[in-house]
Amino acid sequence: MYTDLMNAPRTARQRARAELTREILDAARRQLGEAGPSALSLRAVARELGMASSAIYRYFKSRDELLTALIIEGYDEIGDAAEAADDPAAEPDERWTAIWRGVREWALTNRHEFALLFGTPVPGYAAPPQAAVAAGRMPLALARVVADAKAAGVLAPPPAPTCDPALIDAGTAELLPGAGFDADETARVILAWNRLVGIVSYELHGHLHRVTADDAGFFDYTARVSGAFAGLRFA
Amino acid sequence: MYTDLMNAPRTARQRARAELTREILDAARRQLGEAGPSALSLRAVARELGMASSAIYRYFKSRDELLTALIIEGYDEIGDAAEAADDPAAEPDERWTAIWRGVREWALTNRHEFALLFGTPVPGYAAPPQAAVAAGRMPLALARVVADAKAAGVLAPPPAPTCDPALIDAGTAELLPGAGFDADETARVILAWNRLVGIVSYELHGHLHRVTADDAGFFDYTARVSGAFAGLRFA
DNA sequence: CAAAAAAGTGAGCAGTGCTCTCGTTATGAA
DNA sequence: TTCATAACGAGAGCACTGCTCACTTTTTTG
Secondary structure, three states, rough: HHHHHOOOOOOOHHHHHHHHHHHHHHHHHHHHHHHOOOHHHHHHHHHHHOHHHHOOOOOOOOOOHHHHHHHHHHHHHHHHHHHHHHHOOOOHHHHHHHHOOOOOOHHHOHHHHHHHHHHHOOOOOOHHHHHHHHHHHHHHHHHHHHHHHHHHHOOOOOOOOOOOOEEOOOOOOHHOOOOOOOHHHHHHHHHHHHHHHHHHHHHHOOOOOOOEEEEEHHHHHHHHHHHHHOOOOOO | HHHHOOOOOOOHHHHHHHHHHHHHHHHHHHHHHHHHHHOOOOOHHEEEEEEOOHHHOOOOHHHHHHHHHHHHHHHHHHHHHHHHOOOOOOOOHHHHHHHHHHHHHHHHHHHHHHHHHHOOOOOOOOOOOHHHHHHHHHHHHHHHHHHHHHOOOOOOOOOOOOOOEEEEHHHHHHHHOOOOOHHHHOOOOOOOOHHHHHHHHHHOOOOOOOOOOOOOHHHHHHHHHHHOOOOOOOO
């Protein structure tokens, strides 16, 4: 993909190509923030860059491919946000809350990008395989806290309903960090990840309007609930 | 709105209007199922009905208004699904699971409508007030089970992290059925509602691809986890 | 230096939401 | 029953979209 060309540009042309690719992405990003994914217009991007609309197609084969590039970038940024918020030296409960807050923060300041990642998929769009690893970074940050708590022996045993190992994909468990997660622990991480995205989506899409009174406060409460379910002990 | 005109059509013209309005909605619904929300085209709907595209505007002021009508219809249908799945005579845990499954079933057979309700909001769209009551029916079905379990004295006490009452909107608690819900109970219902929508969204959007191995099974597990958190006892 | 590859251009196609004007038709009051 | 009014449908048209194609210009490379 385009990222290949960003590395080690040799000729002037390749350098220009990398730069322009970046500029297209930036312009698209700016437009995304103003109008939302469905209103992203290739022609408008071209206009902003002062080039013919057809020239964009030298860089991205289609509008969907541009969106895909933005999606991968988004997954990476939300992964960055989660990892940057995590201080491995801190206590598990603090780490957990920090990661949650970091993700929410990113979502609030990049709501259209967030919608691109976790909202309705665009037309007939299928997630490209290279997005999978980027997409996994955020939930992995959560898993790391659980893994460290487990290694430190401060992880609470799983609560009542247990998860049948057959429900979890074989590849998932071994993808998780630290000493092997069992099905219950894996399920708890999956649900925490789903909960984090779910509650942020609700806030962003207005479903909590007139339901909760303090979005940030309710979010923190949700983080604690989710962390406790995942086996962390909160002060 | 258009629904007003559906009731008690008197003159032939009013009857024709009501019928055509319904046909437009049906055609739009059909198109939605084939292509998704972003691809819903007013012109295509008009073509299917054999009328000029401009004539549609006599019935819906804009594409967004058509979508709004579909959204309200969707909220009502998912409310129907939840209520129809609920057998008030059954045990709380069975009722809970039945409602969850009913909602999932509806979502699987109406995935585009589901996306319309809980996915990325369309362009600059704001949820119309008349949608609020329809939107509340599904979570209310969940709340009813909790309320009945509470009345029967079989509701488990809230788990560790408690919810500050200040986080819940004042109107929410009194909207819930049965003897007054406190903040903790209300929060648990909100989170159950959010969880149900969240896990279905994940399944529908493919985020669980290669993460879980059995979508229906993991969904049931999630329902149990969520029900237990809400205070229900599962067999 | 010349051939080849890449980049940029502008016209054009088929489609979109939406507006406007224009005839037609049904309705409800005089 | 007459008739002004309001509702309706049609069609042209505007500004926009994604995308393709033939064409020229520029850069790289053998």
